[in-house]
Amino acid sequence: MHWSLNLHGVALSDEIFLKDVFSLQIRLFVSWETNSLVVKISQKDNTVDSYKRACNIFSSEYVPLHIWDFSGQTTQIFMNDSINLPNDIPGQLNKEILLELRLHGFSDYMKGRDWRSDEVADKHPSMDSSTYGGSMKMNGSTDYVNPYLTPTNSLQSGTIYRGAGSLGLIGLENLGNTCFMNSAIQCLVHTPELVDYFLGDYRKDINYSNPLGMKGELALAFGELLRKLWAPGAKPVAPRMFKLKLASFAPQFSGYNQHDSQELLAFLLDGLHEDLNRVKCKPYIEAQDVEGRPDEEVAEEYWQNHLARNDSIIVDVCQGQYRSKLVCPVCSKVSVTFDPFMYLSLPLPSTTMRTMTLTVLSTDGTALPCTFTVTVPKSGRLLDLTNALSAACSLRDDETLMLAEVYKCRIFRLLEYPFDSLDLIRDGDRLIAYQLPKGCETSLLVTFIHQQMDMCHNNGEMRLVPQVFGIPLVATLPDVCNGSDIRNAFLKVLNPYLMSPGDVLNIFYDDFANEDSNAATTTATTIMDNDADSDRESRDEANSDTDFQFYLPDAKEAIKNTLIEMNEPIVVSGLPKRLEVLVLWSDNMTKKYDTCLLNTLPEVFKPQFFVRKPEESVSLYKCLKAFMKEEPLGPEDMWYCPICKKPQQASKKLDLWRLPEILVIHLKRFSYSNLFKNKLETFVDFPIYGLDFSPYISHRNSQLSCQYMLYAISNHYGGMGGGHYTAFVHLGNGLWYEFDDEKVLPVGQERIRTSAAYVLFYRRVPDI
Ligand SMILES: [Zn+2]
Incomplete structure (x- = not known):
């Protein structure tokens, strides 16, 4: 193995080692990139004296020095041809190791390689962790994790070290919503x-x-x-x-x-x-004319101007540059700027689509309610929804859908205008699509609202009060009808909810046995049979408290509804011809029909946290493409065109130009439109290794790699306002930890990619 570290370190005198300073860390700078080696000095608590000495060392100006390890083993790592031992340090001390070496630099990330223990064990049998950890004692503490220093071959720039242990696994207390x-x-x-x-x-x-x-x-x-x-x-x-x-x-x-x-x-x-800006006095830089000059030149000039005024670790590590191109829609004037960025805010392209769940109801008594989920453009119109739904439920050519929002068991509003925006429908709404025959516009549309008597507190006493329940059913009738037409229409649309005769017979074997078996075997058509009218009238009177009763609601006082008499005509004046009918169910009827089916109506969209739905998955690359997509500026965000000399709704295009070492990617899960703050639970499919920006960067302005690797995630769970944040952090060797306020727990790498991922932290790795 070739050791080619060029160290700017700190020389430690033997006195300091012998007296020792446990909680101090001495920092050694490795000249390449920003890796660092930390030396901890072990044994016993610090004395004031040694603490001061160490402080002196820390505060000393950095001059090239050398590290000296008394075990004689670390030395061979750092000793290259240029190391000279200070004269006052004896070359050999006793075998007690006084040094702990630990690398904070995560070099394996930097070089895109993970150290594997077998590699080192094979090549360097004398340098496995037991050699170091075993003989190291720190205050006799048992919770101390064996430290070790492990070398591995680097790809190009020398030697890689990595440390392992439990450093950096400390949680943060929650101070109250923090x-x-x-x-x-x-x-x-x-x-x-x-x-x-x-x-x-x-x-x-x-x-x-x-x-x-x-x-x-x-x-x-x-x-x-x-x-x-x-x-x-x-x-x-x-x-x-x-x-x-x-x-x-x-x-x-x-x-x-x-x-x-x-x-x-x-x-x-x-x-x-x-x-931390090292620029104490920011120079004034006059903007140069960019007209006609190549982008490369202009970008570099912008960047150098930026660096002249901004020079900090944050700039060194986190800042990149993108090209922003504006085009005037009127005169085609192009304006190009190159701006620095500290993070990328990527839109989630699925924001352009929306899934909606609706319940389709037949109005001819041929089918039970059926729920469909369709995907429609978020900025779409009602037409898009009805078209998608018609396809989903295989609507026949002679049928049409009438969409209605149901609230508190009544039709709250009809969605009648095809060009209305889908924004009018909120995720928490409950929608029914009634399947109607085409050309029914001239017919009478009857909505049945179900009621049953329930014990309720009323002015301090318990009494039976009609309560609405279930989803409204709809039927179409000829515009001239009487009470029995209403009843028949209701029985027809209710037919699919009828329970099987066996079920019912177990409950009523006396009065209704006959009617039950009759009804169960009766098709909707025979119920409609007009010949039965007289029969039914008499039975209605006889069983008025065990059957259905139909009322026309009183607009002012719901209690004084008008009973619909079976043989009296009903007059509906005005257009559209609509009639709302209250149906009071007897106890017997609620047992005869399956009212559970009437009581289920899902919301348009119910967010399910932690549940990953395939249709809600989008790749990070797709988000990147959406970020770079050319888009017109919003009307509130107009661009002043210097040619037209007025604000124009220019089109804007962003391109990545220069990538930072650390790339912070913010997934725009929160939107703030329409006074509501919304959160998208979309699962973003992001790579842990090998995020490759090369297809997305407009200009390769250096030999630097465009490959990135994930090392941390800020997660957000739950909905708006509240919710909870945690972090997943990579500590090397594929080991991830979850930081949940003060709790820190290991988490499997396979579990870190969730729809809670909110901010992603990537770092550059070398090209493979
Ligand atoms: Zn213009």
């Missing part, structure tokens, strides 16, 4: 580049004079928090100071309301950038 903050923090503090940075001497970058920042307070609070979360063996941390500083930077986060983890991330990254 899970949104905890989730975002855990994702950030597990971003290797930021870990390296904030465990190091980040204070030297603090910009105390930047009016856009917090004079370093936010960065310091974040740095302190990160260090606490990476300290060994600590208990859950209450991020109070951090929250306080954050709230003074972004006052909307004061108080204890639930917020959006993405919104917090955006503010936090921005605040950290301002606090």
Whole structure:
């Protein structure tokens, strides 16, 4: 194995080692990229003296130094040809190992390789973990996890180390609705580049004079928090100071309301950038004319101008650049700008479609209610819904659908206008599509509302009161009819709900045995038979309390409804000819018919959390395409065209130009249209490894890879306002952990891709 580390480290004197300083970490900088090596000094509590000494070392200016390991084993790792041992350190000490080496740099991520134990064991039998961990003692503590330092071949730039252990597994206390903050923090503090940075001497970058920042307070609070979360063996941390500083930077986060983890991330990254901006005096840069120059040149100029004013770890790690192209629809003037970004907000293309569930009811008594779910354009019209539904329920050519919203067992409104927007239908609505014969516009449309007597509190006493139940049934009748026509029509549409004779006979074997068997074997047509009218009239009178009674509702007072007499004509005046009829069910009738079937009516769309539906799945690449799709600006977002000299509804196209090391991807699950905040539960199919941006980047401006690997997810569970945030974080070797406020638990990699994924954190890996 070839060791080619070029270290800028810290020399430690033997005195410090012998006295020891347990809770201090000494940082070694590895020259390539931003990996870091952390050396912990073990044994006994720190004395004030050694603590001070270590502080001196920490605060010393970085000069190239060397690491010295008393075991003699680590040394061989770091000793390359240029290492000279300081004279005052003896070359050999006793075998007690005083050093723990731990890498915070997650190098395997960086290089896109996971270290495998067998590899090391084979090649370096002397360097397995027991060699190090076994002989290391820290305060005699048993909860201490064996540390080890493991080398593995790198692809190009030397040697990769990775550490394993339980560092970085500390939860955050919930201070009251602060899970949104905890989730975002855990994702950030597990971003290797930021870990390296904030465990190091980040204070030297603090910009105390930047009016856009917090004079370093936010960065310091974040740095302190990160260090606490990476300290060994600590208990859950209450991020109070951090929250306080954050709230003074972004006052909307004061108080204890639930917020959006993405919104917090955006503010936090921005605040950290301002606090850590190494540019103390921003140069004024005059915009150059971009007309006629190649995009590559302009993009580079924009980027250099940006860097001249913005130089921080956040820029180094999180910022990319995209091209934004506006085209005037009138004069075709093209405007191109190249803007930096800290994260990508991707739309979920399924927002363009919507699934709707409706119940189709026959009006001729031939079928039971049937529920259909159809997918329609979200911005579609009622016509789109009826067309989709007609196909789904195999509507015949001589039939048509009448859509109605049902509320409290009544038809609340009819959806009659084909060009009405589907926005008028909310997910929580309950819709019925009545199957009607075509050309029934001139017929009388009768809606039957079911009622049954129920014991109710009424003015302090219990009494029987008619209560509505079930879904309204609809029938069409000739416009001249009488009470028995109404009754017959009702019996006809109710026919499918009739229970089998056997069921009913068990309940009534006396009075109704005859009628039951009769009704059960009677087809709808024979019920309609007019010859039976006289028979039925007499029976109605005889059994008025055991049969159905029909009423015309009184608009003002529902109790004084008008009983429909069987032989009296019913006059409906005006158009459209509609009639609402209340049907009072006797107890016997509720047993004769299956009222359960009448009592089920699903909502248009019921979000099911944690349930992954295939039709609601969309790939992350599709979201990327939707992000880059050319779209007209909204009317509230017009562009001032310099040629037309007025605001125009330009078309806008975004393209990725320069990708950052850390790519934060925000999935736009929340929408705020129509005064309502909506959440999409769409499952986004995102890769854990090998997210490849090469087809989506317009310009390869460097040799840098376009391959990315997932390392953290901010999850949101539940609905609007409330809900709960957690984070999934990768700690190397395919090991994922769930950070749920103070709880930290391992989670299988196969379980991390859910429809709760809200913000995805990817990092660049080398091309394979
Ligand atoms: Zn124009």
